[in-house]
Amino acid sequence: MSQRDIGYHRPMARWQPDARGRLEAAAFELFRERGFEQTTVADIAAHAGLDKRTFYRLFGDKREALFSGSERVEEALVKVVAETDAAPFEAVIAAFRQMAVDIFADRRELVRMRHSIIESSPELQERELRKTGALLAAVSAALRAKGLDETTATLATESGGTVFRVAYARWVAPDGDASLADLIDEVATELRAITSAPGRR
Amino acid sequence: MSQRDIGYHRPMARWQPDARGRLEAAAFELFRERGFEQTTVADIAAHAGLDKRTFYRLFGDKREALFSGSERVEEALVKVVAETDAAPFEAVIAAFRQMAVDIFADRRELVRMRHSIIESSPELQERELRKTGALLAAVSAALRAKGLDETTATLATESGGTVFRVAYARWVAPDGDASLADLIDEVATELRAITSAPGRR
DNA sequence: CCTCGCGATGTCGCTATGTGACATGGCTCG
DNA sequence: CGAGCCATGTCACATAGCGACATCGCGAGG
Helix, strand or coil: CCCCCCCCCCCCCCCCCCHHHHHHHHHHHHHHHHCCCCCCHHHHHHHCCCCHHHHHHHCCCHHHHHCCCHHHHHHHHHHHHHHCCCCHHHHHHHHHHHHHHHHHHHHHHHHHHHHHHHHCCHHHHHHHHHHHHHHHHHHHHHHHCCCCCHHHHHHHHHHHHHHHHHHHHHHHCCCCCCCHHHHHHHHHHHHHHHHHCCCCC | CCCCCCCCCCCCCCCCCCHHHHHHHHHHHHHHHHCCCCCCHHHHHHHCCCCHHHHHHHCCCHHHHHCCCHHHHHHHHHHHHHHCCCCHHHHHHHHHHHHHHHHHHHHHHHHHHHHHHHHCCHHHHHHHHHHHHHHHHHHHHHHHCCCCCHHHHHHHHHHHHHHHHHHHHHHHCCCCCCCHHHHHHHHHHHHHHHHCCCCCC
């Protein structure tokens, strides 16, 4: 890491480039080393060669430094949902599946590290929940934009989210080795079975 | 309100009774009047005739004052799930249904006020998400205790939670008038339809 | 080439959150 | 009747987060 050189004869710009990226990296590193609560915003800023105040200009709060990829994920999900013409639940599953392939598949170790950081802090778990909720709201809006009523859109979206969360939990588990996309398919099938008909015990 | 007299000739106890209840009431009142962010913990404590420090001995943080009923709800849900012998998803739905009748039905206005407070603050929304998650985790554990595997338990629980959230959203909506229990049944049926089979568009 | 303003960053100061350590004083139990 | 318990208050402090103002390289226009 580091080695964020600019070039050779640049007469030394007033500031190093990519303040935001440096802060994200510093936060990730420190959260892993000392834990979220043991890391102060001043620590993160100093580690990135910046001031505490600059951190707060780029991130709403201390937790946000860990949740930067979410816009990309949201765009990917919404795009698939908007373009596919499958039934609502299937559309959402397809979106998560595609997103898993395009964004998650190659980053398993990174995702695992991030997951273990979040797992260790209730505050971060809360933020993750909120981010996920916002993501699902965007997906649901994309479904409604296709003419679905709100209840249908919400139920399809939330069910898809449930499938994803369960599949994701298995994927990041230390011993799992199946691909996330395959896990999503498996879990979707299981969910269909469970909610299908009021069968007997 | 107030008028929390003890009796006639009680030689004046050192402290007024029910500090926790007074703090909860004060918090609710102030959050409604000024909003969550505009209310400081010192305000709440003063309003209840107590010190800031006492607040933090009784509540983990400022938000917790709004989330005290959750243990009761959890107990009610777990009890039904443990005692019924329906299929998993149906068991969870039955639990929410029963809880709706026993705990929510008579408190619609209170629940609406509480909901509007939470809606107005992202911090409170995060906490609500976490509380709901903990609740669902307990329900899922109750299902596993009956011998179900983790995936089935989680999927049934989360799906039930989805149904409840959607029904609840309709129930607290300003114009709704159906009972929460009925809404739960309706939404459950809709969810079954949506996840049933990969039908066509 | 000069200057003038923009924009990203730093500095300062302050309020509020949340916590540890210690003090107080009715109440209960022996 | 005395010893301690325990809920509460008091004090001090680190950190989060934010408003206001200062700094100064850079780039556009004269």
